Amino acid sequence: MTIKIRYFASLKERLGRSEDTVAFEAPLTVKDAWYRANASQALPVNVLASVNMEYVDLHSIVQDNDEVAFFPPVTGG
């Protein structure tokens, strides 16, 4: 099973890339997905996460083909 992870805004700049693909077999949380892709980077404080464009908490379980995203607090409007 695989998921796509996307990064936005300052987080994307800091990581130096806009997406990752992560393969997994056992059930994986959103937080686990971050550490699969960013072993050496602590999950930023205040980070927001979505799965398939809906906000989720970091303990949600991801499914095959999900699109996970991490991004800083939003500042539109």
Add this chain to the structure above:
Amino acid sequence: MTIKIRYFASLKERLGRSEDTVAFEAPLTVKDAWYRANASQALPVNVLASVNMEYVDLHSIVQDNDEVAFFPPVTGG
């Protein structure tokens, strides 16, 4: 001493006139002014009153040449 009294909207229609002139000598309240001009008509409930285009209560004393007005609750906007 004289004052002008003006009436607006439904009150003007009911009285059938838009203004009166009232002459007086002793101190006169806004309420007194109404009864000088409308002896037979009770002061309407909820009526609003102004003197020289500022809201006043009915016990305010009028001065020579004041413009007094009576009108129903306002309904603009």
Add this chain to the structure above:
Amino acid sequence: MTIKICPTAFDPWEEVQAYQGNLPGGSFGATTVFIGTMRDFNDGDDVTRMHLEHYPGMTEKQLEKILDKAKQQWQIIDALVIHRVGAILPNDPIVLIAVWSTHRGDAFDASRYVIEALKTTAPFWKKEVLTTAQERWVTKNTDGYNAG
């Protein structure tokens, strides 16, 4: 701060666009506009037109007081108030309140204050003409916070 009593129909968007064109660009971050438009129904009846009476002189004076109070309470850069008088048809704008400020909280709160204060203290009176040709004075304004 500008107040206009307007005896003929006006286009609210053109008025605001033109007024904003005279404000220094880049100075304001928030604009709120409220427009009250004549509906073709009220209190369950079809309304064909309306006559809006006012007290010339006192109306302007009271509107100025309202804007002064708003300016004391909130950080406002500028404000425009336009109110129709005379014969009004359904779909005509009756009132326009536009407020410019640096931050949105001020513009929202001030414009809400101005319309509520206008509706309770500015001397305007509406008389409706129904499709039955019956005429009736509107006797009170609805509450803006719990509008029925």
Add this chain to the structure above:
Amino acid sequence: MTIKICPTAFDPWEEVQAYQGNLPGGSFGATTVFIGTMRDFNDGDDVTRMHLEHYPGMTEKQLEKILDKAKQQWQIIDALVIHRVGAILPNDPIVLIAVWSTHRGDAFDASRYVIEALKTTAPFWKKEVLTTAQERWVTKNTDGYNAG
């Protein structure tokens, strides 16, 4: 209910005028419009331009959820939300929220709700370019109720 993500400059007054032209005349009594405009200063610094990033797909989805919630809570006839993305200059409108309703309380409350919800949940991010050529991400939105 219409949501537009707009990569180029737009005229808010013309957008609202055109949109309202398609609504049935006489049906609405209240219109509120909020416009957020780019200022040429922020946090004490002069800002020359801004880049607005978003998450295509999620942004629209979240804005639709916000409008749906507003429609559940208030009596809304229609609403229009436009938000810029990409390169933005001072004095450019960034966001437009227009709400049409029968009574003013609904339009005011709904538009206030929509802008606050947009600012906390719609995935947009602003990066400012200062006159010093320094770039910085805006890290949080001001509180709309007690805007500093």
